[in-house]
Amino acid sequence: MVTILDKTFGPFLSQAIIEERIGEMAAQINEDYHGKTPIFIVVLNGAFLFASELLKRLDLSCEVSFVRFASYENTQSSGNVREILGLQENLSGRDVVVIEDIVDTGLTMNQLLNQLRPSNPKSLAVATLLHKPEALKAPVSLEYAGFEIENRFVVGYGLDYDGLGRNLNAIYVLQDISSQA
Template identity: 60%
Template sequence: MINILDKTFVPFISKEEIETRITELAASISRDYKDSCPVFLVVLNGAFLFASELVKRIPLSCEITFIRVSSYSKTESTGEVKEIIGIDKNLANRDIIIIEDIVDTGLTMSQLISKVWEKSPKSVEVATLLHKPESLKTPIELRYTGFKIGNKFVVGYGLDYDEIGRNLDSIYALE
């Protein structure tokens, strides 16, 4: 168990499980984009660890860029997406893979996908470490999913509770 601020978290997904799954996702992406030079659009802050480990395992020519959005306050989604750092790269006629830490309600990702399509890409796909299908409020297609989880609040491996816990090498669930 670990304590972060006023909450207690218990082990949920181990470092080894995460690393194995990231290797599998990287292999799938590498096969699917073997004839392309994809652009990885990393959603900050949460996806930085997942993105780093994922792209290190992809032996393709690629580009990496970042966007920062916020839709959480403490342990709850606000339902409102606030863009902090926008897309500043030309994405026209490019294969885009959005890398996200977690998709729960789908609202943030849905809005982000729409924003990316405004840039006239060739394709847009999503790679997420975690997905909470029970929490979806809008339908969303996720091509690359690390783990499907229940409606739990989790920290670690980039995910935070009030900005704390991102540096944990495993994922912990709220007790």
């Protein structure tokens, strides 16, 4: 159990299980992009640990860039997505893979993909560590999804609660049922 601010979180996904799954995802990406030079767009802040582990396991030439969006307030999605830091690279004719920590409502991912499509990428794929199908408000195609989870609030491995908990090496789930998103 870990306590972050006023919330208690219990173990959910261990570091070993997460890293094993990331290895499997990397193997699939290596196969799918063999002989290509994709650009990976990492969504900050949450996807940094996942992206780091995934990218270290890739055996292909690639570029990495970063974008930053915000849509969470405390433990609930605000429903409003704001772009904070934009993309500078030319994506025309490029294979693009967006790396995200979690897709829950799908709103952030849909906004990002809608902003990337006019750049005319050759291909556009999404790799996410976690997916909450029950929380979807907008459909999203996920080519690489690590784990499908229930619609519960999680922290660790890059995911946070009010900016804290990102550094945990495993994923923890909120235990206080009355405070769940």
